[in-house]
Each structure stands twice: as structure tokens, then as C-alpha cells.
Amino acid sequence: xxxxxxxxxxxxxxxxxxxxxxxxxxxxxxxxxxxxxxxxxxxxxxxxxxxxxxxxxxxxxxxxxxxxxxxxxxxxxxxxxxxxxxxxxxxxxxxxxxxxxxxxxxxxxxxxxxxxxxxxxxxxxxxxxxxxxxxxxxxxxxxxxxxxxxxxxxxxxxxxxxxxxxxxxxxxxxxxxxxxxxxxxxxxxxxxxxxxxxxxxxxxxxxxxxxxxxxxxxxxxxxxxxxxxxxxxxxxxxxxxxxxxxxxxxxxxxxxxxxxxxxxxxxxxxxxxxxxxxxxxxxxxxxxxxxxxxxxxxxxxxxxxxxxxxxxxxxxxxxxxxxxxxxxxxxxxxxxxxxxxx
Numbered sequence: 001x002x003x004x005x006x007x008x009x010x011x012x013x014x015x016x017x018x019x020x021x022x023x024x025x026x027x028x029x030x031x032x033x034x035x036x037x038x039x040x041x042x043x044x045x046x047x048x049x050x051x052x053x054x055x056x057x058x059x060x061x062x063x064x065x066x067x068x069x070x071x072x073x074x075x076x077x078x079x080x081x082x083x084x085x086x087x088x089x090x091x092x093x094x095x096x097x098x099x100x101x102x103x104x105x106x107x108x109x110x111x112x113x114x115x116x117x118x119x120x121x122x123x124x125x126x127x128x129x130x131x132x133x134x135x136x137x138x139x140x141x142x143x144x145x146x147x148x149x150x151x152x153x154x155x156x157x158x159x160x161x162x163x164x165x166x167x168x169x170x171x172x173x174x175x176x177x178x179x180x181x182x183x184x185x186x187x188x189x190x191x192x193x194x195x196x197x198x199x200x201x202x203x204x205x206x207x208x209x210x211x212x213x214x215x216x217x218x219x220x221x222x223x224x225x226x227x228x229x230x231x232x233x234x235x236x237x238x239x240x241x242x243x244x245x246x247x248x249x250x251x252x253x254x255x256x257x258x259x260x261x262x263x264x265x266x267x268x269x270x271x272x273x274x275x276x277x278x279x280x281x282x283x284x285x286x287x288x289x290x291x292x293x294x295x296x297x298x299x300x301x302x303x304x305x306x307x308x309x310x311x312x313x314x315x316x317x318x319x320x321x322x323x324x325x326x327x328x329x330x331x332x333x334x335x336x337x338x339x340x341x342x
Contacts, residue, residue, distance in 0.1 A: 046111030066110035089175025178208025189265025211252035225309035
């Protein structure tokens with residue numbers, strides 16, 4: 001009787017995880033804490049409260065609500081704040097909403113926009129391959145919609161009832177979170193996701209993660225960044241996409257041959273802000289995406305941060321570039337119908 005061989009490593013993404021031949025995933029969550037964010041300067045700690053809530057009880061998925069104080073003038077006039085839904089990065093395979101890096105980013109965004117920020121977790125691959133994360137993102141927006149419909153009832157969350165303006169919701173994310181924003185946009189624009197009476201006023205993609213089989217110039221010519229290289233990108237896609245799928249799969253490449261035509265939804269989408277790093281390997285894919293939508297007449301603002309690598313905001317949320325990014329998002333939010341008003 002032949003003995004079966006022990007499980008062996010079929011995919012290795014050091015130092016974060018290994019995928020074994022029997023489907024077992026071995027994770028080292030401590031490795032995700034190896035790069036901590038820069039702390040705020042003295043006296044700059046945001047005055048923001050936060051709490052974790054469950055948005056999908058069946059799967060045990062949570063999000064973190066960040067609530068800045070209403071200014072005396074705002075609360076006196078019964079004014080409310082815009083809502084920013086934030087999806088974290090990590091290539092769909094690592095990280096979580098409560099990682100110190102994303103926590104720092106959301107604290108700063110909530111305090112300085114100001115806005116209510118909902119930072120959401122989602123299922124990770126390879127245990128839950130795409131489109132699991134995109135389904136979870138739709139569940140997050142449905143949860144936000146439920147909060148909007150509960151306003152004025154006994155079921156309303158008191159944290160939100162007095163401060164959230166659900167007619168001014170912005171969907172945002174960095175890296176993989178930026179790819180999630182694209183999928184949310186497609187579902188909204190095609191009518192697959194009904195959020196009424198909630199209103200999505202804009203989308204924000206921070207150095208979005210898109211893929212493709214043919215290398216772009218930035219992928220082929222740029223040197224590896226401090227936190228991203230082509231081998232890591234390729235491994236990440238093999239772990240995240242359905243087994244056997246290529247990087248031209250519609251879940252990875254929004255401009256690929258089998259992807260939904262952006263023309264079908266571009267006219268129905270709200271304004272879009274796309275931020276790229278000038279040294280990011282993924283720069284060209286984000287630029288091409290923005291250019292394609294702009295050519296269709298969609299309202300797109302593309303901003304490039306020269307000298308910055310992929311994911312710079314999560315690493316240095318209080319650096320000079322991080323400060324400029326927060327100011328940029330603030331202008332975008334308040335310039336698209338979300339200025340604090342009654």
C-alpha cells in the first residue's frame with residue numbers, strides 16, 4: 001500500500017504565509033507588524049473616537065468606525081459629516097483593518113477631513129479567493145445603507161445618528177482596497193448594488209492594485225520598491241485569483257480582454273480621484289485606467305506623487321507626502337458635494 005507524501009509548499013510569500021499542497025495556509029501575522037507607521041508629531045494626535053462593530057455576523061467580519069468631534073458651530077446648526085468607507089491594502093492576501101498602519105491613516109483622515117470613517121475588513125485569499133473580498137465589500141456598503149435607513153428610528157446607532165450624512169458617502173481604498181473600489185463602482189454603475197437612500201458622492205483610489213499579463217513600462221523598467229516587487233506581485237495574484245486564472249482575469253485587470261466594458265457604467269459613476277506614486281511599479285496601470293475613464297467623459301482627477309513608492313501613505317501617514325495626500329482627499333471630498341453643511 002503506497003503511502004501518501006506529506007504536504008509540501010506550493011506557494012511561498014515570505015515572511016507572511018505559505019500555501020501547502022493540501023490547501024493548508026500557514027500565516028505569520030506578526031510579520032505584518034514589521035513595518036510600523038510613523039507616529040504623529042507631538043501635539044498632533046487626532047481627537048478621534050473609534051469602535052469596532054460587526055457588519056457580517058455569519059462570517060465574523062468587522063469594521064472600525066472613526067468619529068471626530070463635531071465643531072461647536074456644526075453641532076449647533078445640526079450639521080453632519082460626510083462618510084468615508086475605507087478598504088485596506090495587502091494584495092488581497094495579507095493585512096487587516098486593525099493593523100497600526102491603516103489605523104493611523106484612518107485616524108488622520110477622520111480628524112482632518114473631517115469625516116466619519118468606516119474602515120472595513122474582508123476575507124483574505126488564498127483561504128477565500130477573489131471575488132470573496134468584493135462580495136464582502138458589497139456587504140459593507142449594504143451595512144452602511146442599513147445605518148442610513150435606521151436614522152430616526154430606535155435602531156439607529158447613536159454614534160452615527162447625530163453626525164453621519166449618508167447622502168455624502170465616499171468609497172475609498174489603497175492598493176488592493178483601490179481594486180475593491182473599482183469593483184464597487186462596477187456594481188453600482190451596472191445596478192447590481194442598490195444603496196438607496198444612501199448616495200455615493202465619489203470614489204477615491206490610492207495607488208490601486210491592478211494586474212495584467214503584458215508588462216507595463218513601469219513594471220518592466222522601474223526598480224523594485226521597498227515593499228513591492230514583480231515576484232511579490234505575481235505570487236500575490238496566484239494566491240488571490242481563482243485557481244488557474246491569469247492576471248488578465250476581469251477581477252485583476254479592469255482593462256483586460258474579458259473585462260466588463262467600462263463604457264457601460266462610466267456615465268453612471270460619481271467623480272473619481274486616483275492617486276499614484278511616481279516610482280510605483282503599478283503606476284502605469286492606474287494612469288491607464290484613469291485615462292480610459294476620462295476619455296469616456298467621466299470626471300476623473302489623477303494626481304501623481306513624484307518620488308513616492310507604492311503604499312507610501314500607510315507607511316508614513318504623517319510624512320510630507322502623507323500630509324499632501326490628506327489635503328488632496330479633503331479637497332476632493334469637500335469639492336464634490338460634501339462640504340460640512342446642514
